[in-house]
Amino acid sequence: MKGYTYRTGDSEPSTHLPLWEALVTDSVGDVIEFWGFKRNHGRVWALLYIRREPMNARQIQEDLELSKGAVSMISRDLEQWNVVSRVRHPGSSAWHFVAEVDFMEMITHVLQEREGELIRRVSTDLKDAEKLARESKEVEQETLDRIKRMRTLAGLMQQALDIFMKTARLDVSDTRDLL
Amino acid sequence: MKGYTYRTGDSEPSTHLPLWEALVTDSVGDVIEFWGFKRNHGRVWALLYIRREPMNARQIQEDLELSKGAVSMISRDLEQWNVVSRVRHPGSSAWHFVAEVDFMEMITHVLQEREGELIRRVSTDLKDAEKLARESKEVEQETLDRIKRMRTLAGLMQQALDIFMKTARLDVSDTRDLL
DNA sequence: CCGTAAGTTCACGAGGTTTTGAACACCTAT
DNA sequence: ATAGGTGTTCAAAACCTCGTGAACTTACGG
Numbered sequence: 001m002k003g004y005t006y007r008t009g010d011s012e013p014s015t016h017l018p019l020w021e022a023l024v025t026d027s028v029g030d031v032i033e034f035w036g037f038k039r040n041h042g043r044v045w046a047l048l049y050i051r052r053e054p055m056n057a058r059q060i061q062e063d064l065e066l067s068k069g070a071v072s073m074i075s076r077d078l079e080q081w082n083v084v085s086r087v088r089h090p091g092s093s094a095w096h097f098v099a100e101v102d103f104m105e106m107i108t109h110v111l112q113e114r115e116g117e118l119i120r121r122v123s124t125d126l127k128d129a130e131k132l133a134r135e136s137k138e139v140e141q142e143t144l145d146r147i148k149r150m151r152t153l154a155g156l157m158q159q160a161l162d163i164f165m166k167t168a169r170l171d172v173s174d175t176r177d178l179l
Numbered sequence: 180m181k182g183y184t185y186r187t188g189d190s191e192p193s194t195h196l197p198l199w200e201a202l203v204t205d206s207v208g209d210v211i212e213f214w215g216f217k218r219n220h221g222r223v224w225a226l227l228y229i230r231r232e233p234m235n236a237r238q239i240q241e242d243l244e245l246s247k248g249a250v251s252m253i254s255r256d257l258e259q260w261n262v263v264s265r266v267r268h269p270g271s272s273a274w275h276f277v278a279e280v281d282f283m284e285m286i287t288h289v290l291q292e293r294e295g296e297l298i299r300r301v302s303t304d305l306k307d308a309e310k311l312a313r314e315s316k317e318v319e320q321e322t323l324d325r326i327k328r329m330r331t332l333a334g335l336m337q338q339a340l341d342i343f344m345k346t347a348r349l350d351v352s353d354t355r356d357l358l
Numbered sequence: 359c360c361g362t363a364a365g366t367t368c369a370c371g372a373g374g375t376t377t378t379g380a381a382c383a384c385c386t387a388t
Numbered sequence: 389a390t391a392g393g394t395g396t397t398c399a400a401a402a403c404c405t406c407g408t409g410a411a412c413t414t415a416c417g418g
Contacts, residue, residue, distance in 0.1 A: 018315070023308035024326060027301045031333070034297055038376070050325055057395075067378045072396055093386055094394060104332075118213055122206045129202035136197070146229055147203060153283070154210070164343035217406075236365075246408045251366055272416050273364060 017063050024050055025064065035107050036114070040066060040074050045083055045099055054089050054096030081106045108165040119158045126151045196242050203229055204243065214286050215293070219245065223253050224262055224278055233268050233275030260285045287344040298337045305330045 017025070025043040032042030043064055048055060061071045075097055078084035083103045089096040130147045133139045196204070204222040211221030222243055227234060240250045254276055257263035262285045268275040309326045312318045 018311075020308040020311035020315070023304045023311070024329065027304045027308070028329065030297060031301055031336070034294075046329075050322055052322060052325070069379065070377055115213070118209060122210055125202045125206045129199040129206070132197075132199035132202070136199070143229055143231065146231070150203065150207065157210070160343055160346050163346055164339055167339050167342060248409065249407055
């Protein structure tokens with residue numbers, strides 16, 4: 001099972017960040033990790049989101065206690081997913097980052113892909129399995145039925161996930177207006 | 180009876196199981212893994228499900244090429260989740276396992292718990308964060324709003340997941356009647 | 359009871375993923 | 389052009405999770 005289970009005991013949140021900021025960034029980190037992203041994707045986005053002004057890589061690195069390389073890679077990811085954008089800040093030669101507000105978009109988007117890929121593969125494999133089982137006599141009807149049942153189940157799963165993602169996105173854009 | 184089979188190349192599914200069975204068990208393994216369980220949870224359950232008759236640990240171990248210990252632990256988990264039950268088989272001193280049909284139940288159940296735990300923690304952390312931020316002046320209103328927004332977002336997430344799980348369960352029990 | 363087979367537990371290691379940091383490449387301002 | 393700060397890459401390190409198998413415990417049959 002993935003990492004969303006626990007945070008180590010007392011979990012002293014990052015040292016020199018105000019406690020409340022640490023709580024926010026870590027929370028978002030945990031949630032995002034639940035969805036199969038890296039914890040630090042969430043932490044970086046959250047930091048940018050509550051700071052509300054462009055930050056350069058160096059500040060992020062210090063505040064979240066990450067390495068140079070990590071910040072570079074994480075922010076590239078976030079940028080690619082359009083939840084963070086990179087801007088020039090007057091009076092500085094460094095890039096600065098700002099948070100976009102719709103990160104639910106990102107979650108649903110990436111989930112969409114991952115899930116699609118999975119379901120596609122499973123569906124064809126099960127179809128093959130059914131065909132093979134049917135050819136090799138000796139397999140009872142009830143067994144064939146069970147394979148078929150699993151196939152419809154895969155379909156239902158996809159459907160359900162789609163619904164989930166649609167409502168999620170809907171709910172969040174509602175929220176966005178709200179602010 | 181050493182294994183002479185040595186297949187290079189792509190994705191050779193477990194060797195001595197009929198190909199179609201391997202396809203089925205591996206597929207279920209992949210799906211279940213997506214949901215944050217172990218791959219072998221899915222494989223064991225699927226094997227029992229298609230075989231349709233009680234199997235003892237030894238058979239499972241051989242068919243899926245697992246270790247003694249693994250089979251023991253995996254089947255304990257499955258049993259705890261009520262997707263497999265342990266029965267006495269006449270004429271044998273060993274326990275035998277059979278698959279229950281509703282494993283969507285299990286997914287939703289366990290997800291329910293894990294997700295609940297997570298959301299609960301995140302909610303209180305964000306509540307604390309908001310309180311702290313408010314106390315330490317210097318924090319602008321807009322920032323407070325953003326924290327609040329994240330809180331409602333956590334709530335929405337929970338809600339969405341609930342909906343998803345309900346529909347999933349519903350769809351599946353439909354399917355169950357269907358057989 | 360005893361002997362044997364079945365079942366459980368757990369320290370360890372293999373395998374996989376994330377982070378690090380040093381080397382390298384790229385800008386920008388002078 | 390070039391110096392110095394910025395940004396990226398990637399091999400190695402740290403980390404985490406799972407499966408293994410030997411040691412142990414339990415249960416059954418005789």
